Amino acid sequence: MKNVCSEGFLKSASGELVRKHCYVKSGKRACLLASGLAAFLSSPLLAQKPDTGRHPGSSAARQSATNDLTAQELRALLEQKRFVEAERRIRAALVRDPKNASLHFTLGQVLSVKKQYSAAQRELETANSLEPENFEILFNLGRAYLFAGDYAKSELALKRAQALKPESPDALSALAQTYTAQSRPVDALELLVRAHKLAPENTDIIFQLGRISMSQNYFEDAIPLLESGIQLAPRRSDLRAALGESYFMAGKADKAIEVFNQLVDLDPSGKSYASLGLSYRHLGRFDQARKNFAQGLKIDARNTVCLFNLGYIESRQGNQVKAEEYFEQAIKINPNYADALMELANLRINSKGYGAKRQEEAADYLRRYVKIARDPAPGYYKLAMVERGLKQFDAAQRDLSVFQTLSKNTSPGPYPYQHLFDYLDERASLSARERTQLDLTELENQIKTHPGRPQDLYLLAEAYLKLGNVDDARKTIAQLDQTSDEDYRMQGGLGVLLARYRLYDDAIRHFHAAAKANPDSNDVKFDLADAYFRKGQYPQALQAAQSVSADGQKDDAYLALLGDIYSHLGDSAKATRIFQNAITRNPDNDQYYLSLALTQLRAGSANEAETTLKRGGERIPASGKILWGLGVLSALHGDSAQAAEQLGRAVDLLPEWAGSYSTLGVFYYQTGQYDKAREVLSRFKGSHSGGLDVNRIEQALANAPETSAANAQPLPPAARQQFLQIALSLADRTL
Numbered sequence: 035m036k037n038v039c040s041e042g043f044l045k046s047a048s049g050e051l052v053r054k055h056c057y058v059k060s061g062k063r064a065c066l067l068a069s070g071l072a073a074f075l076s077s078p079l080l081a082q083k084p085d086t087g088r089h090p091g092s093s094a095a096r097q098s099a100t101n102d103l104t105a106q107e108l109r110a111l112l113e114q115k116r117f118v119e120a121e122r123r124i125r126a127a128l129v130r131d132p133k134n135a136s137l138h139f140t141l142g143q144v145l146s147v148k149k150q151y152s153a154a155q156r157e158l159e160t161a162n163s164l165e166p167e168n169f170e171i172l173f174n175l176g177r178a179y180l181f182a183g184d185y186a187k188s189e190l191a192l193k194r195a196q197a198l199k200p201e202s203p204d205a206l207s208a209l210a211q212t213y214t215a216q217s218r219p220v221d222a223l224e225l226l227v228r229a230h231k232l233a234p235e236n237t238d239i240i241f242q243l244g245r246i247s248m249s250q251n252y253f254e255d256a257i258p259l260l261e262s263g264i265q266l267a268p269r270r271s272d273l274r275a276a277l278g279e280s281y282f283m284a285g286k287a288d289k290a291i292e293v294f295n296q297l298v299d300l301d302p303s304g305k306s307y308a309s310l311g312l313s314y315r316h317l318g319r320f321d322q323a324r325k326n327f328a329q330g331l332k333i334d335a336r337n338t339v340c341l342f343n344l345g346y347i348e349s350r351q352g353n354q355v356k357a358e359e360y361f362e363q364a365i366k367i368n369p370n371y372a373d374a375l376m377e378l379a380n381l382r383i384n385s386k387g388y389g390a391k392r393q394e395e396a397a398d399y400l401r402r403y404v405k406i407a408r409d410p411a412p413g414y415y416k417l418a419m420v421e422r423g424l425k426q427f428d429a430a431q432r433d434l435s436v437f438q439t440l441s442k443n444t445s446p447g448p449y450p451y452q453h454l455f456d457y458l459d460e461r462a463s464l465s466a467r468e469r470t471q472l473d474l475t476e477l478e479n480q481i482k483t484h485p486g487r488p489q490d491l492y493l494l495a496e497a498y499l500k501l502g503n504v505d506d507a508r509k510t511i512a513q514l515d516q517t518s519d520e521d522y523r524m525q526g527g528l529g530v531l532l533a534r535y536r537l538y539d540d541a542i543r544h545f546h547a548a549a550k551a552n553p554d555s556n557d558v559k560f561d562l563a564d565a566y567f568r569k570g571q572y573p574q575a576l577q578a579a580q581s582v583s584a585d586g587q588k589d590d591a592y593l594a595l596l597g598d599i600y601s602h603l604g605d606s607a608k609a610t611r612i613f614q615n616a617i618t619r620n621p622d623n624d625q626y627y628l629s630l631a632l633t634q635l636r637a638g639s640a641n642e643a644e645t646t647l648k649r650g651g652e653r654i655p656a657s658g659k660i661l662w663g664l665g666v667l668s669a670l671h672g673d674s675a676q677a678a679e680q681l682g683r684a685v686d687l688l689p690e691w692a693g694s695y696s697t698l699g700v701f702y703y704q705t706g707q708y709d710k711a712r713e714v715l716s717r718f719k720g721s722h723s724g725g726l727d728v729n730r731i732e733q734a735l736a737n738a739p740e741t742s743a744a745n746a747q748p749l750p751p752a753a754r755q756q757f758l759q760i761a762l763s764l765a766d767r768t769l
Contacts (some may be wrong), residue, residue, distance in 0.1 A: 304334030
């Protein structure tokens, strides 16, 4: 799959520059936080008199809290960046008014600015539980997840915010950032085109749209967009840097150098000199390039682009010792600088003393390279050749197979002007199914023009699965198997794709093929164990899990899966021990509390399960999963009113989880509240959540009596056990 960060300022030597320009990475995070703080200071949640009709807590309690900390005082503290004092004052106010959504929201923002993202999430989650479906809360919660790297949760929160304000450019932009981080550039571009139409003078959106267009090789389309941004904000250095890169990648080197010289005048930083130096280097003007890289290092001695490129020039001019010094300096500062790893490997491969030790060092550099490189194909080839020299023939064959697959995915060069944004604007007007159908048609045409490219076939299979066309997906995957049966990465990737669509038998077959090609891959063994678990074959899942290496068995995700396996095998003691240890290590992870509680429920210990969930609720009061578990227990205790409240709040907090709707719907159905069950089904259908057979549920409700029970009655004792089994089954299938 394509990397959504920029394909580069000259892909052979600019990996570091590319990573720094990726919009969601740390280089932009401070700017995003600053803009978020500015938006927050104008937020209605900072109003001095909160809307007591919407916020929990009495007006008297709110007045008591704001007597000590008024909105004006808080705003002043934040504008002066006195965040420590602001946090202290807010926490003091929360002691007196712990259910004040505005205060929790404000504290979450302060913690985000201080980069304490986990703590910020807890406060914003609490604010969301106190005031569900508030745009400001959901928007900032989504951003907190984004900065913390929890992209799945970020997407869900931002989608809910965007549903409340479909025409919000900020929500569209933030959701696009999340899609970018998830390697979904087309989805991100569609949102940004909409955002740009709504806010054509927003230069942050222009930059973001330009950068992602560049990442997909649409440099010619990016140029006029970035030029328009510079007209609006002539002193924004990031826009000018992106414009220079676009000119260069479009083959307009002289124009690129002109723009980069302007950039140096505007922002004489190490990064600016590195950009100008790269232009000269790729034109073969090494003396001018060296001068700019040296100047960049004077300003920023840790600029790895300058260090790398000085090493590159030295190596091409035959100064291997000096080149190695520069490359090693770059790696010391950034161990994941892919191009420097490759160059260090080349130096060892090409050295006169090419003995076993130098071969091992080269292999080590190349193994690191293939894990992080945007285009790992040459790394796999060189690694295979080195492994042959070391007489590691099985490893050499494995890596050569990977290279053979990757080498078929020819990379297109920069595209000519494509009217990209007009196309995306038209595409955005289509339904999700129509967009998938359009993608399918385009992929089929592309495969006719360039047959046999594994990446295209993979995407075609995925498109078929999205449309529910399993037979054609299997035929496409069979084509991939013919050409990539010994490529463990492709076989493992196909297994993950098939498991995502619950085709577990097919997935398991591909995981076995991947394990055969690479018996040492812990990732493949974990995925195989998970597929067996999802299929309900728990002994096989345990056997696969136990084959993971000792180091791999220390991973939290592995331990959580192992705990679930033991729980379903009836070994509650081992499962309990695993989840209790997980809670000790990760006391704010609500999934571990729920997993432990479900283990205790399967063992018949409802009281212990309730204790676990209440302990988790004290730590994470805004957890939809914990509320769901408590709702199930309330139903088992016969407290239908409380069960309905808790299960309903779980749906509010986790509207994307199909299991929350299902459990509430089943509860209403079993207590004779058919109208409410129908209403829950209607909400589920409008939520775009997946994972349920809606037709079967509609049929069952159609056969239900028209008259509903006036009040929630306790579940009969016999029905309670049935309800528990349904809830456990839903958790297995949908969590």
